Amino acid sequence: MVTDKSKPNKLILQTKIQVYLHNTMVIKMNAQELRQLFFEFFRLKGHTIVPSAPMVVKNDPTLMFTNAGMNQFKDIFLGNRQPVSRRVANSQKCLRVSGKHNDLEEVGHDTYHHTMFEMLGNWSFGDYFKKEAIEWGWELLVKRLGIPEDRLYATIFEGNREDNVPRDNEAFGYWEKCFSKPEGRILEGSKKDNFWEMGETGPCGPCSEIHVDIRDDEERKKIPGHELVNKGHPYVIEIWNLVFIQYNRRSDGVLEQLPSKHVDTGMGFERLCMVVQGKKSNYDTDIFQPVIKEISAITGKNYGVNEKWDIAMRVVADHLRAVSFSIADGQLPSNNKAGYVIRRILRRAVRYGYNNLGIEEPFIYQLVPVLARTMGNQYPELQSGKEQIAKIIFEEETAFLKTLGKGLKMIERMIADLRKEHKNVLPGKVAFEMYDTFGFPVDLTQLILKENDMHLDFKGFEVEMKNQKERSREDASVEPTDWTIIKDIEGTEFTGYEKTEDEVLITKYRTIKVKGKESCQLVFNKTPFYAESGGQTGDTGQIIAGNEKIAITDTVKENNLVIHITKKLPSDPSAVFTASVDLEKRLMTANNHTATHLIHFALRSVLGNHVEQKGSLVTPDHLRFDFSHFSKLSKGELSKVEELVNSMVRDNHISKVTNGVSMEKAQSMGAMALFGEKYGDTVRVVEFGKSIELCGGTHVEATGTIGIVKIVSEGAIAAGIRRIEAVTASKAEEYINKRLNTVDEIATLIKSTGNIIESVERLIAENSSLKKTIEKFQAQSATIAMKELLEKAVTINNIRFVSGKIETDSPDVLKNIACQIRNSSDNTVLVIGSESLGKANILVMVSDNLVKERNINAATIIKEIAGEINGGGGGQPFLATAGGKNPAGIQRALAKAAGFLQKDSH
């Protein structure tokens, strides 16, 4: 019998935490216990504990990764969505590698920067405010976790006249009550540190940070802690930020009070562990130590002995987490966007392993099981996906080591070249090319140059880098104007499931300039247009008011806002419009989307339940489906899938759509949810026969509409991930007919009535044997022609002069003759001409000894005589060719060559 070990463990953990919560005794907790305690603490304060949102963001063009706990609640703050509960707490996995929080290059060099980290947070959506947030924060840190209050500092917002926001006296008052000796403990901070804004516009408010001083007593006596708050000291650090969202910043920059006030807090989990466990480094906690120990075991190098090693181990330990969590969320390393960020992180880890630890083999993938053991409890996706994660990391490591190998070869060549020229500086441009084009890290270039007593013109490199960045930025410049609001209605009702035409009003619009091209974005009160989502492309169509017809070229989603893209603005934006979706495209898309579901189902039936959707693209023309599977699909498997899909099409399953289903209910129905996908509180379930999926897309009413599904290609896109492309309905018909026509045409061409394949095979065999025969024949005729020519040879100036005209269409025959004579005899000049397709060709060959001894040049001769055939030519001293339009001149050209030799009498 298999026993579920996690259950008794969970029970023990629960009891332990109960003890902690009702006891003021300070016990050192491990990370897992600490996290649970946080949840339990806030559960007792009436909070709902929600799971972490995926770290990889899918529906927000402004953000690739979740970089703060509040990301998943953005819609709530913006008023686009209602919360499930007004009090919520969780631990959110976050990744900070780009944008304003770009610490990537710091990570590893110190003991507290990370790419991926967990953020503990508690939220109030229009419920409690400053008083409770501050009191509970204090209670947890001081009373429950036993952090001595003489190590804590709180900051409050000093106020800002420009924004007309006063000093946060309210927060100050609550903090004053917390500290038993508040003097010097509550500090004021500026707008930069103590006023939080979501973006240029939108919800914002003052915040209050809690800092902790973990320095030794001696150090603390020397410099008072309050002087070091917010000064970047590694041991005086912020651990908790409490944000009080009470304003909305309008696009004119003015702040207005929000009707309901929110609390948004974020506490760095790794830092909290460090503080509670009495460590001086995040990497010394039990979050990282198991991984670091494993790195030691693999490399045979201990942590804490050599700073260079330590940096590399921290880099690897940190990046392993970032990469593994991303892959678990479905974001694989790739060559652009989010995938590229992940690739870069992994490569940075490989580089440090290579440079600092001397590892030239893939090794990071071996750390995945340890990570899964350490964090799999809280994040089960790590545990269940660990084999695949390891496999993907292994492939990436292998690929990058190969890139490094190639780069090393190149740099060795460059160093050799520099040596030859007695130089010792590699131009920045060259290093940049190595980096930019071949992905060879510049720090490695520098290192290798140094080993060879050379160095890099790093300034030159930076200049090139700057140019490249400017190029990209210029291109990416997007200049949106402010939204012009016509009707103050939040959100858009989607009516596209039932209709493809609707009466709509524009609620707001703006123009946007991308690369100098202007386009408009419209938001409606309701819309039949489906916005690009879940792999399905956005609808196109038109809106009409009066005589005016405006085309909608695309529909996209931004923060739950459905945006319709047009080339121009309607002359009267406040009119009532008839919005109609391009019906044909919509139906084609529906065919493909439903077919995608059927393919997904068929793949699972044929290959097994390890098949999971990894991505999909549904357009009117075709569909693409990526899924997890370990090997190439055999022809048999592919046809089985296709047969099953088509039989489901013929069964004409009627679509069954259920809206507003709870996640639990959907799962009990057996719906296939996408791993790492963010779903709303309730979901839409789409069924066709046995295929049940959570999906917001538009589908056919019955599968029969699809007509036929034809798989067009199957291939690999990453380790363990395969891609199928298919067409349906009329597109499938076109595809099949095109192929059949090709076969028909071939049959007609080869006049085959029986087995076409056999006929073609016979043709190929015949063709190759004929080719050989011709080659032989040509060689023979060339030999004969050559003999004839040689017999007519004359001697001019002690040189054997061979000339004549040869009947051939192929310049190769002339060349062949020339080569044979050149290899067989000295002291010869050959001039031959031929005529083909009304054009003249002449070739001149000069024996090597004549080139050397008598300075006779074939290229010079040919230039002299090419005029006779109205053409030009050139070549090397021993062989030259010319072509011209006048075949009649060949004889004169040959004669001229003879004359040239006579003249040239030395």
Next chain:
RNA sequence: GGGGAAUUAGCUCAGUUGGUCAGAGCACCUGCCUUGCACGCAGGGGGUCAAGGGUUCGACUCCCUUAUUCUCCA
């Protein structure tokens, strides 16, 4: 999205300013010698030099378009 690079035999890759240049190693086939760890020797088959245009007397080589892959930036 923008820049750069690559695409040559089944595989891994050479190919210098356009001109006897279509090559190497491995794999494959045949024969011989024999045989353990990449056996050795001799011979052989296999390529529309990614596809399509263009420039040229002549293009793997230069230019343009397309496809795929890699790489850097955003």
